Amino acid sequence: MQPRGTARLGPLLLLLLLPLAGAGGAGPVSQRLAGHAARVALHYLNYRQGSPSALRALGQVRKATLKTIPGIGHKYYLQFTTEDYKSSQSVGACLATVIYLKRKPRPAVNINCTYTKDQTEIQEEDYSFYKKMKQQSKPVIGNEIPDKNGNIEPDMEPVWALAVAGSSYIMWEKSTENLGYFMAQVRNVKQWITKDDSIDFDYSVILHEIPTQEMISCHLRVIWTPGHPLKVKYFCLSGNQGSESGEGSGTESGSATGIFNEREANS
Numbered sequence: 001m002q003p004r005g006t007a008r009l010g011p012l013l014l015l016l017l018l019p020l021a022g023a024g025g026a027g028p029v030s031q032r033l034a035g036h037a038a039r040v041a042l043h044y045l046n047y048r049q050g051s052p053s054a055l056r057a058l059g060q061v062r063k064a065t066l067k068t069i070p071g072i073g074h075k076y077y078l079q080f081t082t083e084d085y086k087s088s089q090s091v092g093a094c095l096a097t098v099i100y101l102k103r104k105p106r107p108a109v110n111i112n113c114t115y116t117k118d119q120t121e122i123q124e125e126d127y128s129f130y131k132k133m134k135q136q137s138k139p140v141i142g143n144e145i146p147d148k149n150g151n152i153e154p155d156m157e158p159v160w161a162l163a164v165a166g167s168s169y170i171m172w173e174k175s176t177e178n179l180g181y182f183m184a185q186v187r188n189v190k191q192w193i194t195k196d197d198s199i200d201f202d203y204s205v206i207l208h209e210i211p212t213q214e215m216i217s218c219h220l221r222v223i224w225t226p227g228h229p230l231k232v233k234y235f236c237l238s239g240n241q242g243s244e245s246g247e248g249s250g251t252e253s254g255s256a257t258g259i260f261n262e263r264e265a266n267s
């Protein structure tokens with residue numbers, strides 16, 4: 001998967017940013033850092049939403065300013081548009097703040113978005129995937145999603161999308177002001193047949209780190225019931241950072257003060 005949005009952030013963005021310089025102690029931000037911070041906010045959103053049918057990618061950054069908060073870190077104020085992760089159709093806009101804290105391991109995110117994709121359609125898509133997975137007598141097994149030519153078999157598409165949602169947790173946790181992540185590929189996936197309400201998958205995924213271009217290999221367990229938070233456990237190996245692991249219950253607050261807000265506006 002190619003980094004989205006970067007090519008579309010044209011010179012217009014610079015013009016939009018200029019009038020913001022100096023306002024309230026907040027200064028302008030480079031296109032790269034602004035796009036990067038917006039993607040961090042979307043990793044958080046995609047993980048928290050925990051819906052394979054509702055994944056969003058960055059459209060365009062409309063405004064971005066940066067404030068240095070002494071002793072705490074850098075706070076980005078962002079306005080950006082979003083696209084449906086699969087169809088690339090425009091699905092709304094977001095206001096977000098991202099704080100790269102000096103001491104805390106992951107960025108603090110506060111994000112409010114409008115969302116134009118039909119909620120009923122999303123719930124139905126999520127549920128039909130869930131139902132199909134629940135009805136499997138043999139576990140789903142797959143590898144190389146997408147394949148060498150960038151294709152995803154339609155049957156495996158939601159399985160891949162669930163890996164993106166789960167990986168978003170890792171990508172949110174690992175992101176720093178200068179390092180960003182994209183999920184490049186599901187190396188392999190294996191379903192665990194469960195007796196409870198959830199569906200359960202083991203994934204090996206490859207994350208693409210930018211700007212280092214390093215490929216990071218992660219093992220990921222994702223447990224999901226539609227309408228409930230995603231449960232994620234992971235273990236990653238990377239060339240120069242050794243190994244890292246973590247666990248998310250879908251209930252982590254992204255905000256430094258422990259408040260999570262999202263308003264969804266349907267239109």
Ligand SMILES: *[C@@H]1O[C@H](CO)[C@@H](O)[C@H](O)[C@H]1NC(C)=O
Nearest residue numbers: 095096097110111112261262
């Ligand atoms: C999101 O909305 C909440 C509630 O209205 C507000 O407190 C918060 O500051 C908003 N966040 C952003 C980033 O605009």
